[in-house]
Amino acid sequence: MDFGAVIANSIREIKGHPVRSFLTMFGIILGISSLVAMNAVVKGMENGLKEALIEMGGMDKFEIGEEDELPDYQAHLGDQIPGLTMADVYALQASAPLLSQITPAVEMSRWNSRLSVRHEGRFARPYRLYGTWPSYMELEDHHVQHGRMFNDIDEEMANSVCVISTGIRDDLFGSPESTGEEVIPVGRTIFINDMPFEIIGMFQHYETETERKERLERMRLIREGKIKAPSNGSISRQGSFIYRLKNNSIFIPLRTMLIKFMSSKSEEPEPVQRIDTINVRVPDLESLDASIQQARNVLMITHRGIEDFSFRTEEDMAEEVQLTIRNYRVSGAVIAGIALVVGGVGIMNIMLASISERIREIGICKAVGATDAAVFNQILIESIFLSIIGGIIGLAASQAVIALISSLTPTDNTPEVTGASLIFALCSSVMVGILSGIYPGLKASRFSPMEALKYE
Amino acid sequence: MALVELRGVTKIYDLGGEKIHALAGVDLDIESGEFTSIVGPSGSGKSTLMHILGCLDTPTGGAMSIDGIRVEKARPKELARIRNRKIGFVFQFFNLLPRLTVQQNVELPLIYMGYSAARRRERAMEVLGLVEMDNRSRHRPSQLSGGQQQRVAIARALVNEPRIIFADEPTGNLDSNTGEKILQLFHELHAGGRTLVLVTHDPDIAGLTPRRIEIRDGRIADEVDTRLVRGTEQSRFALTRDDRDAVGDSPREA
Numbered sequence: 001m002d003f004g005a006v007i008a009n010s011i012r013e014i015k016g017h018p019v020r021s022f023l024t025m026f027g028i029i030l031g032i033s034s035l036v037a038m039n040a041v042v043k044g045m046e047n048g049l050k051e052a053l054i055e056m057g058g059m060d061k062f063e064i065g066e067e068d069e070l071p072d073y074q075a076h077l078g079d080q081i082p083g084l085t086m087a088d089v090y091a092l093q094a095s096a097p098l099l100s101q102i103t104p105a106v107e108m109s110r111w112n113s114r115l116s117v118r119h120e121g122r123f124a125r126p127y128r129l130y131g132t133w134p135s136y137m138e139l140e141d142h143h144v145q146h147g148r149m150f151n152d153i154d155e156e157m158a159n160s161v162c163v164i165s166t167g168i169r170d171d172l173f174g175s176p177e178s179t180g181e182e183v184i185p186v187g188r189t190i191f192i193n194d195m196p197f198e199i200i201g202m203f204q205h206y207e208t209e210t211e212r213k214e215r216l217e218r219m220r221l222i223r224e225g226k227i228k229a230p231s232n233g234s235i236s237r238q239g240s241f242i243y244r245l246k247n248n249s250i251f252i253p254l255r256t257m258l259i260k261f262m263s264s265k266s267e268e269p270e271p272v273q274r275i276d277t278i279n280v281r282v283p284d285l286e287s288l289d290a291s292i293q294q295a296r297n298v299l300m301i302t303h304r305g306i307e308d309f310s311f312r313t314e315e316d317m318a319e320e321v322q323l324t325i326r327n328y329r330v331s332g333a334v335i336a337g338i339a340l341v342v343g344g345v346g347i348m349n350i351m352l353a354s355i356s357e358r359i360r361e362i363g364i365c366k367a368v369g370a371t372d373a374a375v376f377n378q379i380l381i382e383s384i385f386l387s388i389i390g391g392i393i394g395l396a397a398s399q400a401v402i403a404l405i406s407s408l409t410p411t412d413n414t415p416e417v418t419g420a421s422l423i424f425a426l427c428s429s430v431m432v433g434i435l436s437g438i439y440p441g442l443k444a445s446r447f448s449p450m451e452a453l454k455y456e
Numbered sequence: 457m458a459l460v461e462l463r464g465v466t467k468i469y470d471l472g473g474e475k476i477h478a479l480a481g482v483d484l485d486i487e488s489g490e491f492t493s494i495v496g497p498s499g500s501g502k503s504t505l506m507h508i509l510g511c512l513d514t515p516t517g518g519a520m521s522i523d524g525i526r527v528e529k530a531r532p533k534e535l536a537r538i539r540n541r542k543i544g545f546v547f548q549f550f551n552l553l554p555r556l557t558v559q560q561n562v563e564l565p566l567i568y569m570g571y572s573a574a575r576r577r578e579r580a581m582e583v584l585g586l587v588e589m590d591n592r593s594r595h596r597p598s599q600l601s602g603g604q605q606q607r608v609a610i611a612r613a614l615v616n617e618p619r620i621i622f623a624d625e626p627t628g629n630l631d632s633n634t635g636e637k638i639l640q641l642f643h644e645l646h647a648g649g650r651t652l653v654l655v656t657h658d659p660d661i662a663g664l665t666p667r668r669i670e671i672r673d674g675r676i677a678d679e680v681d682t683r684l685v686r687g688t689e690q691s692r693f694a695l696t697r698d699d700r701d702a703v704g705d706s707p708r709e710a
Contacts, residue, residue, distance in 0.1 A: 005567045012555050364551045367512060368612065369540020369568040371533050449539075450512040453551070 006378055010385040013354070024350040025390030027343025028432060032394025032425045034339050037401035038332030039424075040415035045328060047416060049321040051208070052242040059314045060285050061139065062292060064088075064278040064299070067310040074306055081308040086258075086273035091302045092280075098291040101281040103139060105132035106257045106274075117168065117250065119190045124171030127248040129192065131257020139279050142246070147186035147201030150253050154200075158255040162192065163201040167248035177222055195260055197252065206246045288313065340428060343390065344436040351383050351440035362444055363452025372445035379444045383437025384430060391429025395422060457524060458485035459619060459651060460509060465518035465528075467504050467674075478504040480674035481518070486620070486653065491646040493654040495662035496671035503624070505671060506655045510543055510622045511535045523619050540568050544613030548625035550605040552597040558608050559584065559593040565616045583611040587641065603634035610641060620651040627661065639664065 014021040066084050070077060089104045108115055109128040117124040130136070134149050150161050164185075169175075172190060173183040189196050207215065221227045258273050282291040292311050299309055355362065362375055370378075402415045467479040478501045486492055486509075496502040507513040508520065511527055514535070520528050523542055527535065544565075545551075552561045562580040563571075571579065584590040587607040597605050606626060613621050623642065627635030639661065646652055646666075654665055662668045670678035 004573065016555050360551070361553050364553060365564065365568075366536065367510075367539060367545050367551075368565040369536055369616070371536040371568070373533070374536075374568060448513065450507045453512070453547070 006381050007385070009378060010382040013382055014386065014389070017354075020350065021386060024346055024386055025343075025393065027339065027346040028387045028390030028429055029343075029394040029397055031336055031339035031341075031343045031432070032391045032429055033398040033401045035332075035336035035428060036395060036398035036417060036421055036425045037405060037415070038328075038336055039421035040398070040402050040417045041405055042325065042328045042332055043418055043421070044415040046325045047414075048241060049325065052321075059318075060283075060288065061279065061281045061314065062288065062295075063312045064280065064295065064309055065276070065312060067308050071307055077306050080304075081306055082303050084275050084278060084309060086275060088299060088302050089275070089278055091298050092278065092295060095298045096291070096294045098282065098287055098294045099280045100283045101135055101138075103133050103135045103279040103281075104254060104275045105130060105136060105277050105279060106254060106262060107131075107276050108257075108261060115193065117172065117190060117192050118194075119172040119185075119188065122172050124168045125248075126168055126250050127245050128250075129257075129261075130249060130251045131254045131261070132251065133254055136251070136279065139281065140246070142251075143204050144201045145204040146184045147199070149201055150251070155253040155255050158253060158259050160195065160197045160256060160260070161200045161252065162190070162197040163203065163251045164190075164199055165203045165247045165249050166205040167244070168250055169202060177219060180223075192250065192252075193261070203246070203249075206243045208243070211243075340432050343387070344432040347383055347386055347390075347433065348436035348440060350386075351379060351437060352443070354382075355379060355440055355444040358444075359447060359452045359455040362447055363449050363455065366447070366449035367453060375447075376441040376445040379441035380434065380437040383440065384433035387429045387433030387436070388426070391426050394429065395425060398425075457521075459488040459490075459523060460484070460486040461519075461521045462509075463519045465508060465515045465520055467501075467508060467513070468516045477674055479508070479515070482674075482676060484669070484676065486651065488619070488651050489646075489649055490667055491643070491652045491654070491665045492667040492669060493656060493662035493665040494669050494671060495656055495659055496677075497657060500671045501674040502655055502657075502671040504674075506622055506624055506653070509653060510545060511538045536568075540565060541616060542619045544616065544618035544621040546606070546609050546613050546621065546623035546626045548628040550597070550602070550609045550629070552605055552608060552612075554597055556596075557593065558589060558595050558597070558600070561597065561608060562612045562615050564612060569616060579615055580611070583614045584608070586614065587611045601634075602630050603637060606630065606634075606638050607641070610638075610645075614645075620653065621645070622653045622655070624655045625657070626654070627658075628656075635661075 064084065070081070086104065089102060092099060092102050107128055107130055110125050115126060115129055117126055133155060134151055137149060144163060149163055150159070154161050169183060169185055173185050176182045184202065185199050186202060188199050190199060262274065280291065280295065282288055303309065365375065406415065462482050462484040465479055465482045466477070469476040469478055482505060494502045494505060508515050511522065514530070515528050518528065519526070522538060525538060527538060553564070559577065559580050562584060563576040566576040566579060581590055581593060584593055587610050589604060589607045589611060592600060592604065597608070600608065627638055630638060642652055642654065656662050666682050668680040669676055
């Protein structure tokens with residue numbers, strides 16, 4: 001059997017019915033493009049989450065947070081929960097020797113608080129305002145590039161000072177791209193929720209290596225006048241979430257935070273210094289479990305036995321990340337799988353229609369010597385051919401799907417198309433072609449030549 | 457041994473419990489180089505006989521061989537091989553594949569024989585020359601007249617150098633003038649030494665072949681061999697109407 005002749009015949013069949021062939025392939029095109037696109041998006045997400053894990057520092061630390069849900073046996077104590085307070089911090093400092101560094105933090109974010117930042121008529125919307133101790137910088141791997149970080153004296157005096165990141169600078173003073181020079185606003189006064197704060201430091205711009213290259217290239221083009229400078233500082237709003245978060249943050253001393261932003265919220269007669277998290281660093285990974293146990297012992301006393309706190313380790317987060325990625329993978333695979341099944345059914349349907357249209361032709365071929373196997377091969381190869389072409393168009397279309405997804409949900413994680421996913425997609429389309437060609441092929445091969453010839 | 461041998465061949469169709477005896481025991485020998493016509497009214501079983509002779513169908517009972525190969529119990533793959541190597545078909549409705557060119561249609565049996573593209577082309581052009589259609593090799597069947605299409609179909613039947621060619625009502629779809637020319641082509645092929653079997657319901661056409669077999673109710677009802685009557689092999693154009701009437705009345709002793 002001449003393979004070239006079979007292929008040529010398949011091409012003729014497809015060219016003979018261009019519209020029908022395209023409609024047939026449409027399911028495969030959709031299936032393959034969504035398969036590749038989902039894969040790319042999940043891969044992008046995975047990259048982002050992995051980056052985030054690295055950016056958040058090492059594994060030798062844990063975070064104590066409040067837990068809204070008490071265990072069942074304490075459900076009746078819900079109205080007595082003490083919450084995390086500075087008292088816990090002091091108790092841990094005094095009674096948990098395994099904990100090498102303890103950093104409390106209070107967070108206000110643009111999502112759960114009114115947060116406005118202003119400077120001479122320009123506004124910024126920071127992702128978060130953090131009140132914490134200077135040691136937090138180590139935990140999140142922050143680096144002050146201009147000016148200085150606030151220190152223990154600022155904390156003790158509750159000074160109205162802040163350290164901002166480049167995104168805030170871009171919003172309030174203009175980005176290097178729009179102004180043509182890098183503004184260093186150290187010493188300027190900005191208003192956070194209408195309260196004046198002096199900028200004493202600014203962090204470096206956080207970005208990946210590729211982002212840095214792209215940014216420098218863009219700067220060069222702007223300088224050479226090849227592209228126009230953006231009117232607003234959008235640059236810090238790009239990149240993966242962890243970078244955007246770090247580039248759009250303001251840090252102030254914890255005590256300043258508690259006094260200026262938190263005291264008015266308290267309903268207690270005496271101000272209770274509620275905090276959001278206590279971040280703990282342990283000397284090494286081996287002592288992590290023991291350290292958590294020690295912290296639990298201390299907190300059980302300060303919280304009068306009420307377990308309204310929880311511990312989060314980076315390991316938990318890594319697991320969560322893995323789980324999230326897996327879930328996205330599975331749901332992406334299911335969606336693409338459904339599309340491929342639909343596409344396969346479409347191909348099978350058309351192949352069935354095509355063979356009942358061509359019964360007479362099949363009869364002729366059999367009369368001049370085509371074996372059942374030759375007829376089967378012809379139909380199968382036509383089916384594979386259709387789905388491979390569909391698959392290849394699908395690969396091209398996946399670029400459009402990715403662009404569509406990116407524009408609908410502008411995400412921090414650039415979708416990444418991997419070679420493996422392309423190969424997998426092509427193999428899938430071949431599989432679909434084979435599976436949907438088998439039944440029509442068998443059916444066609446089983447026509448008796450005489451009956452097929454009689455068929456009108 | 458004859459090229460084709462049938463011994464007590466029966467064919468029974470089972471139509472929902474009702475058994476149709478399309479062939480009720482046929483004994484027939486076709487020698488190499490013969491030009492035989494099978495004639496009979498519709499429903500007589502002549503088409504069934506031709507399908508069995510052409511290995512498009514298998515007999516229900518009896519024995520049959522083509523070129524020494526037993527076919528009554530052959531598997532579909534073997535039948536396909538016999539059709540491919542030993543048999544050529546010409547049909548009433550030409551049965552060319554509409555999307556293929558003339559040349560590609562003629563090449564079709566060679567594809568299943570495993571010829572290379574170059575050899576296929578060479579051989580196809582050769583037989584197209586034989587039927588004087590080589591100047592139309594790039595045309596599609598729809599661009600040809602009925603007579604031209606039938607010529608292409610004959611070329612396709614010849615391309616694999618078959619031992620025997622079956623033609624099922626080859627002039628049934630042509631006007632009488634064109635039909636004449638096709639028949640003439642068959643007689644030329646016969647004169648060239650080929651074995652031909654012509655199935656027709658038209659006694660006039662059947663009467664022009666040297667040997668005539670009449671089928672009625674699934675049996676051979678009558679057989680005429682002009683070679684036996686006249687003692688010499690006759691070309692159809694040598695026969696007059698009177699000759700034909702004469703042979704028609706002389707049953708052959710089996």
